[in-house]
Amino acid sequence: MTKKTVFLAAVCALLILTGLAQAQPAASGTTSLSVAVSAEAALTVNTATTNLSTASTTFGNPYTGSTTLTYLIRTGKTSGTGTLTLKITADFAGAGGPSVGTPPTTGDALTYTCTVSSPGTACTGSQTASTSASTPLATWGAAASSTKAGNSASVAWSLTDDPVYAAGTYTATATFTISAT
Secondary structure (H helix, E strand, C coil), X not given: CCHHHHHHHHHHHHHHHHHHHCCCXXXXXXXXXXXXXXXXXXXXXXXXXXXXXXXXXXXXXXXXXEEEEEEEEECCCCCCCEEEEEEEEECCCCCCCCCCCXXXXXXXXXXXXXEECCCCEECCCCEECCCCCCEEEEEECCCCECCCCCEEEEEEEEECCCCCCCCCCCCXXXXXXXXXX
C-alpha cells in the first residue's frame, strides 16, 4: 500500500467514525398541564363535648362554655362567598330541663358569640341559637383562603340559668355547616 492509499483509507475511516460519533437528536414531546381549582370548605369541631357550667349558686349567672373549631376555605376569585352556620339539631332532652325550641320560661335562651380568625368575618353581637333555622357564625367574600393548617374559630355559649329547670343533666346537639362558592 502506498502512502496515498493509507492516507485515503485513514481519511475515509475518520469520516465514517465522525458520522457515527455525531449525536443523534433526542426524541422529545410536551404536554400541557391543566388544573381546575374549585371553591372548597372543610371544618373540624375540636371540642367533642362542650360542658356548660355556672359559678353562681343564686341564679345570677348563666351557664357558659366554649366550642373551638378549625376551618379551611377557598372561595372563588371574583364572586365567591362562604358561610359557617350552626343549628341545634337535637334539643336538650329530658322533662323539666332547658329547651332551645320551646323554652319553659319566656326569655330563656341559648345564645352565643363568635370569634373567627382572618380571613373570616365573625357574626356580630349575641346570636340566639335555633332548632328551626341555621344561624350565622362567619362569612367570607371573594378570593378568601385559609392557611394550609386551617384557621381558628370559636363559639362562646350562654344558657339562661332558670330556677324552673329540674335538677339533672341535659344534652343538646349543635351542628356546624361550612360552605364555599
